[in-house]
Amino acid sequence: MEYWIWLTRLKGIGPITQKKLLAYFKTPDQIYGASEDELLTIPGIGSSLAQSICQAHSLDGAFSVMDELAKKKMKVLLYDDPLYPELAKAWLEAPIVLYYLGEIRKNSCGIGIVGSRRCSIYAKQVAIEAAEYLAHQNISLISGQGKGIDGYAHTACLKAGGYTIAFLGNGLDVFYPIEHRKLQAAICENGAVISRYLPGTKPRPEHFLQRNGLISSWSRKLLVVAAADKSGALSTAQFANALNRDVLVPPHEIYCTSGQGTNRLLKNGATLYLKSEQLGLSELMTNQVTNTAINRSPNLSDRKLSADESRILDVLADSEKTIQQIESLTGINQVLLIEQLAIMELERFVVSSSSGRYRLVD
Amino acid sequence: MASIVNSFAISGVEAYLVDVEVKTITGQPMISIVGLGDTAVKEARERVEAAINDSKYKFPQKKVVINLAPSDLKKSGSHFDLAIAIGILIETGQLVLVKKEKIGIIGELSLNSRLRACSGILPMVIAARSAGVRNVIVPQDNLQEASLVTGIQVYGFEELKDVVDFLEDKKPYQIEVKNPLSKDREILNGVDFCDVQGQDGLIEYIVVAAAGGHNLLMIGSPGCGKSMIAKRIPTILPSMTEEEALEVTKIYSVAGILKEKGGLIEDRPFRSPHHNASTNALIGGGKDATPGEISLAHNGVLFLDEIAEFGKNTLESLRQPMEDQRVTISRVKYTNTYPASFMLVAAMNPCSCGYYGTDRCKCTDYEVMKYRQKISGPIMDRMDIQKYVRPVDFMDLSNDYQGVTSESLRQRVEAARKIQRQRFTKMDGINCNAQMGNQLIKEFCLLEDDGRKLLMMAYDRYQYSARAYHKYLKVARTFADMEASIKIRKKDVALAIMARDLEKDRAGLTVL
Numbered sequence: 005m006e007y008w009i010w011l012t013r014l015k016g017i018g019p020i021t022q023k024k025l026l027a028y029f030k031t032p033d034q035i036y037g038a039s040e041d042e043l044l045t046i047p048g049i050g051s052s053l054a055q056s057i058c059q060a061h062s063l064d065g066a067f068s069v070m071d072e073l074a075k076k077k078m079k080v081l082l083y084d085d086p087l088y089p090e091l092a093k094a095w096l097e098a099p100i101v102l103y104y105l106g107e108i109r110k111n112s113c114g115i116g117i118v119g120s121r122r123c124s125i126y127a128k129q130v131a132i133e134a135a136e137y138l139a140h141q142n143i144s145l146i147s148g149q150g151k152g153i154d155g156y157a158h159t160a161c162l163k164a165g166g167y168t169i170a171f172l173g174n175g176l177d178v179f180y181p182i183e184h185r186k187l188q189a190a191i192c193e194n195g196a197v198i199s200r201y202l203p204g205t206k207p208r209p210e211h212f213l214q215r216n217g218l219i220s221s222w223s224r225k226l227l228v229v230a231a232a233d234k235s236g237a238l239s240t241a242q243f244a245n246a247l248n249r250d251v252l253v254p255p256h257e258i259y260c261t262s263g264q265g266t267n268r269l270l271k272n273g274a275t276l277y278l279k280s281e282q283l284g285l286s287e288l289m290t291n292q293v294t295n296t297a298i299n300r301s302p303n304l305s306d307r308k309l310s311a312d313e314s315r316i317l318d319v320l321a322d323s324e325k326t327i328q329q330i331e332s333l334t335g336i337n338q339v340l341l342i343e344q345l346a347i348m349e350l351e352r353f354v355v356s357s358s359s360g361r362y363r364l365v366d
Numbered sequence: 367m368a369s370i371v372n373s374f375a376i377s378g379v380e381a382y383l384v385d386v387e388v389k390t391i392t393g394q395p396m397i398s399i400v401g402l403g404d405t406a407v408k409e410a411r412e413r414v415e416a417a418i419n420d421s422k423y424k425f426p427q428k429k430v431v432i433n434l435a436p437s438d439l440k441k442s443g444s445h446f447d448l449a450i451a452i453g454i455l456i457e458t459g460q461l462v463l464v465k466k467e468k469i470g471i472i473g474e475l476s477l478n479s480r481l482r483a484c485s486g487i488l489p490m491v492i493a494a495r496s497a498g499v500r501n502v503i504v505p506q507d508n509l510q511e512a513s514l515v516t517g518i519q520v521y522g523f524e525e526l527k528d529v530v531d532f533l534e535d536k537k538p539y540q541i542e543v544k545n546p547l548s549k550d551r552e553i554l555n556g557v558d559f560c561d562v563q564g565q566d567g568l569i570e571y572i573v574v575a576a577a578g579g580h581n582l583l584m585i586g587s588p589g590c591g592k593s594m595i596a597k598r599i600p601t602i603l604p605s606m607t608e609e610e611a612l613e614v615t616k617i618y619s620v621a622g623i624l625k626e627k628g629g630l631i632e633d634r635p636f637r638s639p640h641h642n643a644s645t646n647a648l649i650g651g652g653k654d655a656t657p658g659e660i661s662l663a664h665n666g667v668l669f670l671d672e673i674a675e676f677g678k679n680t681l682e683s684l685r686q687p688m689e690d691q692r693v694t695i696s697r698v699k700y701t702n703t704y705p706a707s708f709m710l711v712a713a714m715n716p717c718s719c720g721y722y723g724t725d726r727c728k729c730t731d732y733e734v735m736k737y738r739q740k741i742s743g744p745i746m747d748r749m750d751i752q753k754y755v756r757p758v759d760f761m762d763l764s765n766d767y768q769g770v771t772s773e774s775l776r777q778r779v780e781a782a783r784k785i786q787r788q789r790f791t792k793m794d795g796i797n798c799n800a801q802m803g804n805q806l807i808k809e810f811c812l813l814e815d816d817g818r819k820l821l822m823m824a825y826d827r828y829q830y831s832a833r834a835y836h837k838y839l840k841v842a843r844t845f846a847d848m849e850a851s852i853k854i855r856k857k858d859v860a861l862a863i864m865a866r867d868l869e870k871d872r873a874g875l876t877v878l
Binding site: 121122123124125128132151152155156159160162163181183184186187190326327328329331337338339341342343344345346347350351357358359360 | 566736758827
């Protein structure tokens with residue numbers, strides 16, 4: 005393993021050249037032992053590069069990295085590891101070494117969900133529903149542990165008992181954003197947090213571009229929930245397009261700035277996303293039958309409704325309403341309404357939203 | 367033999383009798399005041415000398431020693447001036463006491479021998495009464511405050527000369543106590559709950575908070591009317607008993623801010639410190655260990671607007687006084703205990719941008735949670751009622767909409783309080799439902815079966831914490847009291863379940 009880490013730490017060589025070297029020499033220790041002349045035979049390696057490879061004949065750095073990884077209980081995923089998904093290797097720039105915490109399952113590629121940090125209630129809803137669907141289908145959810153959509157997707161997936169993988173643009177021991185510290189720990193429990201960066205690496209803008217590539221390459225399909233113009237989520241979508249992965253996009257209002265990027269994706273040929281079943285993977289769907297109905301179960305009690313209660317339900321039939329609106333439409337005073345709505349909410353006839361509006365359980 | 371005059375010293379909100387002993391000794395002319403007085407007491411000699419000379423009396427050309435007994439207790443304040451001056455005049459034979467009974471003397475002297483008002487008059491006069499002193503002389507400006515104490519004769523004067531004449535019985539006392547002009551009060555405060563429109567549901571919870579003494583937290587976006595509602599809470603609180611009013615007036619007297627208020631404080635105090643307030647400003651402190659906002663809000667409302675912006679330590683420091691209903695402030699020189707039984711009313715935004723729940727808000731749920739965690743669990747726990755204040759769309763209000771007046775709300779509060787007073791007659795220190803401990807909750811908050819079922823459903827649904835269980839019972843108890851119901855009914859439980867919006871909200875957040 006030390007030779008792999010040594011290879012990634014060479015200056016002037018990226019994943020593409022690394023893979024060229026590997027293709028020729030088969031294993032990194034062969035590269036370590038190669039002579040300058042031998043190296044020069046490989047296309048793309050000039051004399052200065054060959055010289056610097058030969059001069060970097062020390063494994064001290066690699067060993068100290070391994071010490072640190074062991075201390076922090078981080079694991080390493082090598083390019084030739086069977087756990088390294090073949091699908092992800094389609095990306096030319098796929099890193100040959102990945103560091104991770106948690107558990108990488110066999111065949112862990114899944115559905116990517118990305119979106120903006122600052123999002124609308126609507127986008128949040130889309131992300132959460134999609135994540136819950138994936139969790140119930142036992143499909144792994146790939147995202148980037150960023151604020152907003154990423155965070156909602158991971159959280160909702162974990163809450164629904166699913167498996168999720170997060171790709172970071174920083175070292176695994178650098179918590180970014182800091183408020184997702186607990187989330188990261190929870191992902192490690194029921195999924196994996198993966199980074200190509202060594203522990204201690206600070207988040208930098210260029211790292212996130214690489215991370216977006218990783219998200220796309222590990223995703224069979226990519227759901228872009230919301231993206232403004234020039235956003236990170238759009239770059240993930242570009243990667244996905246380049247890799248020929250299906251990009252799904254829910255429609256947004258045309259005036260909404262946080263949806264302009266996604267609407268343009270739609271215009272440019274992305275698949276219109278309308279329901280979570282679209283995220284299903286036919287080859288994975290064989291054993292699981294949908295059980296999303298669990299948290300949608302309609303009201304528990306089959307008791308007869310009082311006159312007031314049926315009036316409330318009538319008023320709510322067309323749209324969600326505030327308590328003041330219900331009051332003026334039914335003529336029932338607010339105190340009585342609160343009492344009725346409390347009971348009706350507990351018995352799942354109605355639900356209230358964070359804006360304080362009530363609507364019927366669908 | 368030394369001449370002895372009686373005065374008083376303040377310790378916390380209580381006062382005690384002090385003997386001011388004056389003795390002239392042959393020696394270099396000088397004046398020395400002993401008895402652990404602070405700088406204000408030490409400086410009395412300059413004021414007294416000037417005032418005696420100004421009144422055409424003679425200041426003794428001898429060594430004058432003044433002792434404030436008991437001499438081992440620290441004393442502060444400028445109100446010993448008058449007693450010292452009278453003592454010197456008696457000692458030098460310029461004043462011959464005609465009255466034989468004890469007289470308490472309080473007052474600060476100006477350089478041209480006028481009497482100035484001082485703070486702490488009320489506790490001092492109360493101390494005089496309990497020490498068996500029948501007559502007390504105070505500055506004219508303090509007369510109104512002093513005459514709040516019944517069963518003791520108080521005299522107000524404007525000049526040192528008048529005091530001397532009175533003590534020598536040369537001039538009979540004739541200044542009458544002016545009638546306090548307290549009727550202006552209601553017009554000045556002219557706020558009423560009927561100004562708050564379309565919030566009947568919320569007002570019900572506020573009434574319950576007032577009736578049960580529950581602490582209240584209002585959450586809402588900027589400009590939705592949190593402060594407007596908070597300002598109206600004192601108007602629905604039950605009126606203070608005379609005992610309570612005296613307690614409050616005493617604290618204000620000691621804090622030296624009674625002069626502006628004049629007379630007995632009859633309205634429950636409403637204090638709203640800015641969120642920049644320091645811990646000492648809130649709980650009390652300073653070099654003299656003076657009362658802080660929580661004591662000034664005693665028997666009234668402490669309103670913390672933008673509670674999330676208060677310093678964390680400042681908020682935590684409220685915990686212990688909220689439990690004990692009093693606070694002990696210790697400083698190098700003094701250790702004072704002040705009462706601090708207040709209803710905490712707080713207001714905050716739902717998230718850092720302030721618009722959670724609307725499309726305008728782009729805060730992530732983790733950010734929302736982080737913002738709310740600025741208020742620690744123990745403090746949040748003490749907020750029995752946490753309600754959202756939703757902005758009212760005036761289009762939804764019907765035209766003939768009539769708000770409820772504070773007066774009618776107050777009557778309901780009084781009725782509920784009466785039931786609680788009867789319930790807790792035997793319990794010491796417990797006046798309202800909010801103060802019930804677990805033992806009392808078990809005794810008084812019995813649930814009917816369907817009520818219990820409902821509460822259990824809410825537990826499952828909103829993942830309420832087990833420690834909150836009692837909070838709901840207490841609030842439900844107050845809801846039942848509002849309608850004079852002995853049992854806690856299902857509807858009371860339903861309303862109580864809706865009393866903690868933040869906790870209910872927590873279950874809806876997509877966070878781990």
